[in-house]
Amino acid sequence: MSTEDSTVSTDTTARRRGRRPAGQDTRTALVAAARAVFAENGYDGSTVRAIATRAGVDAAMVNHWFGSKEGLFADAVLKLPFSPHELLESLRAGPDEELGERIVRTFLTRWDGAGGDTFQALIRSVAGHEQAGHVLRDFFQKFFTKLIASAGSDRVELRxxxxxxxxxxxGMIRYIAKFEPLASAEIDTLVTAVAPTVQRYLTGDLGL
Incomplete structure (x- = not known):
């Protein structure tokens, strides 16, 4: 084979493997598809083929971009779609007695805006993927511990x-079980109903 033929062969192989200028679009499509499939089926119930089919690409692209289903899960689900530090600072910006309202409104707004896919994927994957449970637990523990401590409340771990x-x-009722009327309720309705309970847990009298 001539040098020229070898170069053509190499270029053709590279194109088949997705090494193209639009390759980043393939990666983005796979992340979006993975988030949706993991949200529907959890980690154990999701396959590389199903994710690739949802993204409209060859299954080999998963290994090309992420190395494995595990790598894709880490990128699509275990990386939170927001900055915890930025979220924490925004929720601290206001009176302590309105903390529950800010938390419920902020989480619902962000979950609704993202279709709840990341949250669903985490919850559905907890049983089959230990790291998913760690991510969910660590986030809420660190997040609420800092908020409660800054409000000067006692019994921080319990709260x-x-x-x-x-x-x-x-989140489970709204995005996974989809119980009505909560699943389709307006955010303002849920804030009014749920925020007082969250507020009591954070700063109120627990009756203990």
Whole structure:
């Protein structure tokens, strides 16, 4: 084979493997598709082929961009779609007595805006992927612990667990189980109904 033929062969192979200027679009499509498939089926119930089919690309692209299903899961689900530090600072910006309202409104707004896919994928994958449970637990523990501590409340660990249970439970009912009328309720309605409970967990009298 001539040098020229070898070069043509190499270039053709590279194109088949997705090494093209639009390759980043393939990566983005795979992340979006993975988030949706993991949200529907959890980690164990999702396959590389199903994700690739949803993205409209060859299954080999998963290994090309992420190395494995595990790598794709880490990129699509275990990386939170927001900055925890930025979120924490924005929620601290206001009176302590309105903290529950800010938390419920902010989380619902962000979850609704992202279709709830990342949250769903995490929840559905907890049983089959240990790291998913760690991400969910670590986020809520660190997040609520800092908020509660800054408000000067006692029994920080208990309050953190209670507040997290309220938010995770609300998310499961709205985005996974899809119980009506909560699944389609307006954000303002849920803030009015849920925020006082979260506020009590954070700063109120627990009756203990």
């Amino acid at each position: 953190t667990a209670l507040a997290a249970s309220q938010m995770v439970g609300m």
